[in-house]
Amino acid sequence: xxxxxxxQQLAKEPAIAAEGSxxxxxxxxxxxxxxxxxxxxxxxQALHGISLSIVTYKITAFIGPSGCGKSTFLRTMNRMxxxxxxxxxxxxxLLDGQDLREMDVTFVRRRVxxxxxxxxxxxxxxxxxxxxxxxxxxxxxxPVIEAAVERSLRRAALWDEVKDxxxxxxxxxxxxxxQRLCIARALAVEPEVLLLDEPCSALDPIATLKIEELLFQIxxxxxxxxxxxxxxxxxxxADYTGFFLMGKLIEFDDxxxxxxxxxxxxxxxxxxxxxx
Amino acid sequence: xxxxxxxxxxxxxxxxxxxxxxxTALVMGVLFFILGYLFWHGAKSLNWxxxxxxxxxxxQTGGGVANAIAGSAKVxxxxxxxxxxxxxxxxxxxxxxxxxxxxxxIRYVVDLLNGVPSIxxxxxxxxxxxxxxxHYSALAGGVALGIMMIPIAVRxxxxxxxxxxxxxxxxxxxxxxxxxxxxxTVVAPAAISGLISGMMLNLxxxxxxxxxxxxxxxxxxxWSRGWLQPIATLPVTIYNYAIAPEEDLHQQAWxxxxxxxxxxxxxxxxxxxxxxxxSASARR
Numbered sequence: 001x002x003x004x005x006x007x008q009q010l011a012k013e014p015a016i017a018a019e020g021s022x023x024x025x026x027x028x029x030x031x032x033x034x035x036x037x038x039x040x041x042x043x044x045q046a047l048h049g050i051s052l053s054i055v056t057y058k059i060t061a062f063i064g065p066s067g068c069g070k071s072t073f074l075r076t077m078n079r080m081x082x083x084x085x086x087x088x089x090x091x092x093x094l095l096d097g098q099d100l101r102e103m104d105v106t107f108v109r110r111r112v113x114x115x116x117x118x119x120x121x122x123x124x125x126x127x128x129x130x131x132x133x134x135x136x137x138x139x140x141x142x143p144v145i146e147a148a149v150e151r152s153l154r155r156a157a158l159w160d161e162v163k164d165x166x167x168x169x170x171x172x173x174x175x176x177x178x179q180r181l182c183i184a185r186a187l188a189v190e191p192e193v194l195l196l197d198e199p200c201s202a203l204d205p206i207a208t209l210k211i212e213e214l215l216f217q218i219x220x221x222x223x224x225x226x227x228x229x230x231x232x233x234x235x236x237x238a239d240y241t242g243f244f245l246m247g248k249l250i251e252f253d254d255x256x257x258x259x260x261x262x263x264x265x266x267x268x269x270x271x272x273x274x275x276x
Numbered sequence: 277x278x279x280x281x282x283x284x285x286x287x288x289x290x291x292x293x294x295x296x297x298x299x300t301a302l303v304m305g306v307l308f309f310i311l312g313y314l315f316w317h318g319a320k321s322l323n324w325x326x327x328x329x330x331x332x333x334x335x336q337t338g339g340g341v342a343n344a345i346a347g348s349a350k351v352x353x354x355x356x357x358x359x360x361x362x363x364x365x366x367x368x369x370x371x372x373x374x375x376x377x378x379x380x381x382i383r384y385v386v387d388l389l390n391g392v393p394s395i396x397x398x399x400x401x402x403x404x405x406x407x408x409x410x411h412y413s414a415l416a417g418g419v420a421l422g423i424m425m426i427p428i429a430v431r432x433x434x435x436x437x438x439x440x441x442x443x444x445x446x447x448x449x450x451x452x453x454x455x456x457x458x459x460x461t462v463v464a465p466a467a468i469s470g471l472i473s474g475m476m477l478n479l480x481x482x483x484x485x486x487x488x489x490x491x492x493x494x495x496x497x498x499w500s501r502g503w504l505q506p507i508a509t510l511p512v513t514i515y516n517y518a519i520a521p522e523e524d525l526h527q528q529a530w531x532x533x534x535x536x537x538x539x540x541x542x543x544x545x546x547x548x549x550x551x552x553x554x555s556a557s558a559r560r
Contacts, residue, residue: 122462
């Protein structure tokens with residue numbers, strides 16, 4: 001899709017144009033739900049009683065100043081924080097109504113994929129990068145892997161650029177391409193939720209636009225949660241936006257409401273650039 | 277007054293500069309001096325026969341150290357098969373699994389092991405392998421050198437695995453890979469050039485060890501059959517020839533020293549080339 005048509009679609013995107021109404025009141029299917037979630041790094045409490053619902057096949061954005069807990073919250077949703085020593089979670093996290101913390105952790109991470117701030121391609125070929133998730137999840141059939149790699153690269157809008165060099169090392173790609181490769185890699189295992197932790201913070205505007213474009217493309221196959229420092233990005237992309245401050249979820253609502261008519265003073269101050 | 281002080285400072289500066297320059301030249305010179313000295317004394321014996329023949333019976337001149345070259349290769353292969361896997365896996369544990377305090381303990385113990393004199397390790401191999409078997413063997417030499425390789429293998433593995441950015445581990449685990457799978461399919465391959473070259477430097481380090489081989493591999497005037505017979509190695513051959521009375525054997529010892537040094541330098545240079553290539557591709 002070209003940039004122009006992408007912008008047109010953006011303009012008529014119904015969720016953004018819709019009247020602001022509380023997320024909890026809508027009848028949309030809930031994919032992920034947090035209930036009174038606390039998180040601790042050692043003795044430091046990083047998250048205070050977070051409760052919210054992530055709606056299926058929508059884009060949800062988290063904004064807030066550095067260190068406000070938005071990335072920490074994102075990383076609890078695929079239990080990535082467990083890899084950090086001396087951390088503790090309290091409260092409930094439900095994936096399709098089931099407690100995510102009682103599931104097998106590799107199963108959770110297969111269902112809830114993640115893309116990181118800094119692109120982290122493995123020191124392997126482009127093909128093997130995308131195939132990695134399939135292989136660790138037990139897919140052995142060559143044709144199945146090949147089909148999935150092509151499908152994922154197409155979805156990540158990277159296929160045309162790399163189809164002739166699938167056997168080249170991933171490190172040979174540009175920064176923006178590497179990040180799209182990481183998205184393709186995450187998509188290959190067909191996650192139900194895709195978490196993105198400031199995926200564009202190291203990219204130039206053109207590469208950023210490409211990523212945003214592809215997120216729009218994939219939101220009908222996966223539920224997207226994105227953490228961003230860039231408020232315009234949240235406004236452009238997200239159906240719902242949550243504002244974090246000092247480990248608390250200050251406000252969570254339709255993106256339009258958050259940016260045009262927030263109910264909390266702190267949110268208004270932040271989105272209008274009065275602090276942060 | 278001011279002028280005098282500044283002249284004094286200039287003189288001190290010149291003296292220190294030339295002193296450190298001379299020492300640097302000395303350091304660089306030592307290697308070339310050793311190479312040249314070995315070549316000077318061993319040149320007469322250093323020919324094709326020396327590399328392809330076994331020693332002549334005592335009293336005759338000529339003959340070579342082919343059996344010792346092959347024997348060194350055999351013992352080093354055994355040592356690698358013992359020291360590298362054990363050291364690597366322990367290094368994986370140290371870098372990826374152990375908590376801070378336990379890691380400190382492991383590192384401390386490993387460093388102590390590294391400081392154990394090689395002759396003591398030879399005695400241990402003698403007690404563990406030679407005594408129960410009742411005779412000296414290539415296996416016993418391999419065990420001794422293998423134990424010597426462990427500490428450096430552990431620390432090399434730890435160092436190079438730690439240098440792999442954590443984002444790689446997170447990326448793999450976020451796709452549903454287990455911790456072990458992440459280490460063996462992403463982290464270790466990312467560090468592979470460092471690991472290989474580190475192990476080669478480790479090998480080069482033990483290739484010249486003599487003491488632990490004296491009463492494990494012993495030595496052999498002939499080709500050694502299999503892994504359970506006494507076997508000739510370059511360092512022990514050098515030692516035996518050097519303390520022998522014949523002038524011809526002294527020359528052969530010099531020549532064997534040259535061959536050993538050349539092989540060790542070869543391993544070193546190859547390892548460093550692998551490191552250089554690895555870091556160049558990492559930058560790309």
